[in-house]
Amino acid sequence: xxxxxxxxxxGKTIAEHFGLVSGSTVRAKHIGRDIAAxxxxxxxxxLKGYTExxxxxxxxxxxxxxxxxxxxxANAILNVRFATSAVAQGASELYVYGTAxxxx
Amino acid sequence: xxxxxxxxALIVLGYTAGTIAERNHYKSIKTREHKLxxxxxxxxxxxxxxxxxxxxxxxxxxxxxxxxDYFKRFLAGLxxxxxxxxxxxxxxxxxxxxxxxxxxxxxxxxxxxxxxxRIETSSIGQSANRRQSLGSIEAIAYGTAVTYxxxxxxxxxxx
Numbered sequence: 001x002x003x004x005x006x007x008x009x010x011g012k013t014i015a016e017h018f019g020l021v022s023g024s025t026v027r028a029k030h031i032g033r034d035i036a037a038x039x040x041x042x043x044x045x046x047l048k049g050y051t052e053x054x055x056x057x058x059x060x061x062x063x064x065x066x067x068x069x070x071x072x073x074a075n076a077i078l079n080v081r082f083a084t085s086a087v088a089q090g091a092s093e094l095y096v097y098g099t100a101x102x103x104x
Numbered sequence: 105x106x107x108x109x110x111x112x113a114l115i116v117l118g119y120t121a122g123t124i125a126e127r128n129h130y131k132s133i134k135t136r137e138h139k140l141x142x143x144x145x146x147x148x149x150x151x152x153x154x155x156x157x158x159x160x161x162x163x164x165x166x167x168x169x170x171x172x173d174y175f176k177r178f179l180a181g182l183x184x185x186x187x188x189x190x191x192x193x194x195x196x197x198x199x200x201x202x203x204x205x206x207x208x209x210x211x212x213x214x215x216x217x218x219x220x221x222r223i224e225t226s227s228i229g230q231s232a233n234r235r236q237s238l239g240s241i242e243a244i245a246y247g248t249a250v251t252y253x254x255x256x257x258x259x260x261x262x263x
Contacts, residue, residue: 003163004248006149006220011158037171037240042114043121044173044196045129046203047240051169054242058165080163082244084226092226 001066002076002103009076009103018072018100023064027057028091057094058082065096074100114174122173126195133202140209145218145247152219157253164218164249166207170200171240197225200243208245215249222246 002009037047069077080098087093152158172180176192183190201223212218223245 002161004161004220005163005222005246006248010152010161010219010248010250041171041240042118042174043125044118044171044176045122045125047169047171050240050242051167054167054169054244058167058244080246081222082165082224082246084224084242084244086227 001069001074003062003066003080003098004076004078005080005098007079009078012076012103014078014101015104016074016102018069018074018102020097021065021068021072021074021077021100022095022097023061023066023068024093024095025057025061025064026087026091026093027053027060028088054084054092054094057092058096061094061096065098069100072100074102076101076103115178116175118174118176118178122175125173126199129199129203133199133206136206136210137202140206143209143212143215143218145205145209145221145245147221149220149248151217152250159251159253161248161250163246164208164212164215165244165246166204166209166211167242167244168200168203168207169240169242170196170203172196197241197243200241201225201245204243204245208247212247212249214251216252218247218249220248 002012004010008014037049040047065077065080077098077100080096083095083097085093085095172192176196180190180192183192204223205221208221209218223243225241225243227241
C-alpha cells in the first residue's frame, strides 16, 4: 500500500478513485506512565511515554485505514491527513484519513 | 509555610533542570539540522524537477511530546496578568516542531526530497482539558519522501 500526502503518487498515474477512507483509535497509557509524566512536568522536556503512546496509536489508525482501503480494492491512499484530539485525561484520539485510489 | 517551601523548591528545580535540558536540546537540534541539510523538506507539493524520474514515494512522519517546566509555567501565569509575549512557551513550541521535523527526516533516510510537509500541534496530557495551563504539547510533522531514480548510478548526478 502506497501512502502519500500529495494529490498523486509521483511517478505513477491514477486509474480509479474509491473515495474517502479513514481510521481512528482512542488510547490511554496506564496510570504509572501518567504519574511519571506528571513528575516530568516539573522539570520539563520530552515525555517519552506519551510520544510512544501517540506513535503506537498513529500506527494502528493507519493500519485500520489501510484495511479499509484494501477492502475497496485500492493500492494507494493519497492526501493523507492526521488529526489529534484529547478526549479525556491522559487519553487521546488519533484520526487519519485520505483518498483511496488505484494507481498504475 | 511548608507549602511555600515545596513551591520554592519546585520552582528552583524546574528552573535549573529546565534550563539545562533546553540548552542541551537546542544544541542537539542544531547539529542534527546541519547534518540533515542535504534532505530538504518543502511545504509545496510540486517541488520536484520537471525531468525528474521518481523511483518511489512514501509517507513519513515524526512526532514528539514536550512539556514545559514548573518555573516557566509559573512565569507564564504571571505574564498572563500583564499580557504580552510569552517567551517561555515560544521556545517550547519551537523546540517541539523542530524536533518533529528532524525525526521525520531521520525516518526518511535515503530519500532525496520531502514534499508537502505539514506540521500539526495539539495539546495533550493531563492538563489538556484545563483551560488555564498549557501542560504538554504534541507536534507531528509528516510529508511525502521522494527518491529519484539514479542515472547509471553515477554518484552526485541527478536526472
